[in-house]
Amino acid sequence: xxxxxxxxxxxxxxxxxxxxxxxxxxxxxxxxxxxxxxxxxxxxxxxxxxxxxxxxxxxxxxxxxxxxxxxxxxxxxxxxxxxxxxxxxxxxxxxxxxxxxxxxxxxxxxxxxxxxxxxxxxxx
Numbered sequence: 001x002x003x004x005x006x007x008x009x010x011x012x013x014x015x016x017x018x019x020x021x022x023x024x025x026x027x028x029x030x031x032x033x034x035x036x037x038x039x040x041x042x043x044x045x046x047x048x049x050x051x052x053x054x055x056x057x058x059x060x061x062x063x064x065x066x067x068x069x070x071x072x073x074x075x076x077x078x079x080x081x082x083x084x085x086x087x088x089x090x091x092x093x094x095x096x097x098x099x100x101x102x103x104x105x106x107x108x109x110x111x112x113x114x115x116x117x118x119x120x121x122x123x124x
Contacts, residue, residue, distance in 0.1 A: 003093045004067040015060040019051045027099035056080050
């Protein structure tokens with residue numbers, strides 16, 4: 001499986017809530033970082049357990065994926081029917097497995113009224 005396919009398989013498993021299926025996609029030395037909350041998860045077991053206990057049933061759509069060498073970047077829409085978020089994820093792979101994941105979950109915000117004359121509002 002190439003690096004793009006590994007990341008697509010990870011997101012497909014997340015979308016099915018099949019978190020244990022991601023174990024073979026993660027390197028033994030896997031680390032995940034969420035800079036906004038200053039959290040770091042070491043090891044596949046912690047990532048899987050955290051997601052198994054995450055509140056709600058969140059679906060995932062890949063909006064954009066860029067793969068270059070051992071790096072893959074995704075922009076995903078994460079939603080539960082009522083709420084929708086954007087997740088920007090930076091993956092590094094080694095030996096065909098994800099060794100490092102750095103994610104940003106920016107909060108949605110209202111467009112600023114002062115610039116309305118120059119912009120248009122995008123659809124999700």
